[in-house]
Amino acid sequence: MEDLKREGHDFASSDAGDMAGDAMMGNVRPALNLLVVLFGMWLLWSGHYTTQLIGFGLVSCLGVVLLCWRMGIVDREALPLDLTWRTLRYIPWLTLEVVKSNIDLAKRVLSPRLPISPQLVELQATQKTDLGRITFANSITLTPSTVTIEARRDGRFVVHALAHEIAQDLRNGEMDRRVSRLEKVEKPESAS
């Protein structure tokens, strides 16, 4: 809740981002996670299992993790592994929403009358972390007929919706609640 009190201006928040950039140094766990995932990807993608190539893969992944560490982009945000299990329950729901929305949009586009009425919707998202807000924002964008235009750190969203009732659905906030539930168990980390 304290999070929401902060004045949210997106542009001014770059300082906070900078601090996050320095604070993430010394965070070993995400680096190990990244290494494991990258190496797993290498094995899946490669398909050639000679000692030489696996060796190259290991060296490559290690090198990339070190470089990314130096670049300051290795942190929990980038690879939210611990969210995965709860996310797995969210993905089917989202997929269904996306499919429904696709069919609805296709009907609108194919109808000769073109029954649309674009709206701008302002929302107050209830997620407490950057990652949660991003999940929400991307879920909105992934669903055709809604696009996130602004996603501010204080949770104020501006969304473009293609029709009145789609905007109404969004205001009802089911997606918001579901995404918020994803981060429920976490300790509410203040955004870095």
Added chain:
Amino acid sequence: MAGALDVLSWACLLTGSFFALVSSLAMLRLPDFYSRVHGASITDTMGAGLILLGLVFQAGFSLVTVKLALVLMFLVITGPTASHALAKAAYRLGLEPVIGPEEEESPSQT
């Protein structure tokens, strides 16, 4: 069994192609930039998803399946990110969206 898979795969490919077409049609028909973003995101989700799924059924379970899944995952991550960045940039630069009437029934402009 193989026949059923084939039918499934064809159905996916055809539906996916249909959505790809609808997406482009939406890009042509919808009245302004912001609504066209919705059209583009049909390709990113249903179009790509179904076509790649159709190919997965063709490939059976192999490394190719994994690669297809990863390509799809990549598209699903980058698609919305790019759409959002684009819409945001347009909004920040002051491109005004066409706002439709509140009631659903009235015909839209343009």
Added chain:
Amino acid sequence: MINLGLIDVVLLAFLVAITWAIIQLRDLFAAVMLTGIFSLISACLFMVMDAVDVAFTEAAVGAGISTVLMLRTLALTSGRSNPRFNRLELAPLLVVIAIGAALVYGTFDMPRYGDPQAPIHTYMAPRFIEQSGDEVGIPNIVTSVLGSYRSYDTFGETTVVFTAVIGVFLLLSDPRRGRRAGDALRDDIILRIGTKALVPFIMVFALYVQFHGDYGPGGGFQAGVIFAAAIVLYTLVFGLARAEKIFRRRRLELLVAGGVLLYGTVGVVSMALGGNFLDYSVLAHDPVHGQHLGILLIELGVGITVAAVMVSLFFLFVRRRQV
């Protein structure tokens, strides 16, 4: 293959339409966008002709890096083409028509596409196809040819890249440049997290392309460009100032030279071991292993040089003061 024939025709028609549109448009930004589409379609054409390695390069360079550089150039000029050049000039038109006619006439003498009797298919190609498996021992013949049989050419090409970038360094490195720190797009949380998540995977993919050139399409050149693209993405989102702290100019310059040097060293070492320049067979106890090692090393050299060159070029263009 009726389907592929159809695809050829459609894609070529697209190319013609785009070219026409590019000529007609006065808005240079729109022209750059259309050039991007042009290169996407050309790469599809390469694919249809089964030239996967070429399509790979076109994808990496044409669709990605060159758009960025063109946009950057556009930022230094005005956004519209000069209407003065809009008039129809007779003399240039005649010259263009004459040259075009000569070229078309020239194609009459060329063998049909895919003709097995064409000279190019009867001269060296059969030997490469039949013997590269025994001599070089690598499934991807393109890599065998580029990396081993024609490694002189490839060495030359790498040197050309090296020389070109030295020219650009001399032209664009303005010591009086105004350094302005830009925070870039980092304030956008969505873009920031997306980039954080993607960059490591892009880099690993680049290295995959680097080391799997033996088996599939790819190799040092493509890998270098993809790796550079990851750094470009990072720079775009996190800002030039931060990127330059990690990829220091001095180090990039060393890498640009280092890659070419690695390539050349392989050649010199093979001479020292009693072979010809760039004859890898002497590098190990049995020739096939030697070939493997040689190709691996020179591809690595090419990759390093290309990646460093691309990143340096990008930094130079971005740093350039707006006139």
Added chain:
Amino acid sequence: MFAAAMVAILVSMAMLLVRAVKGPTVFDRILSVNSFGTKTVLLIAVLGFLAGRPAFLDLALVYALMNFISTIAVLKFTRFGSLAGERSLAGEHSRPTEPQAAET
């Protein structure tokens, strides 16, 4: 069946081409190019199966990748007039933080 998918993708590419040429705003063009890139990825994947060479998928991934990066680059260009983003962030181009057309 691959052929049908191919034809559909080609036709939709043609429609996107029209949008890219017509504009009218820069954003429409960028959007068209981005969508065109996605269609290219799909076309390459389908072509790979048609030609029986699923190795094409590596290429499809490169396309998806380059498409994303060039879209971001183009965006930076239109937002700040330069890739480094030097122009002041709250400068002439940013709009007031309050959206004008909000819901009632």
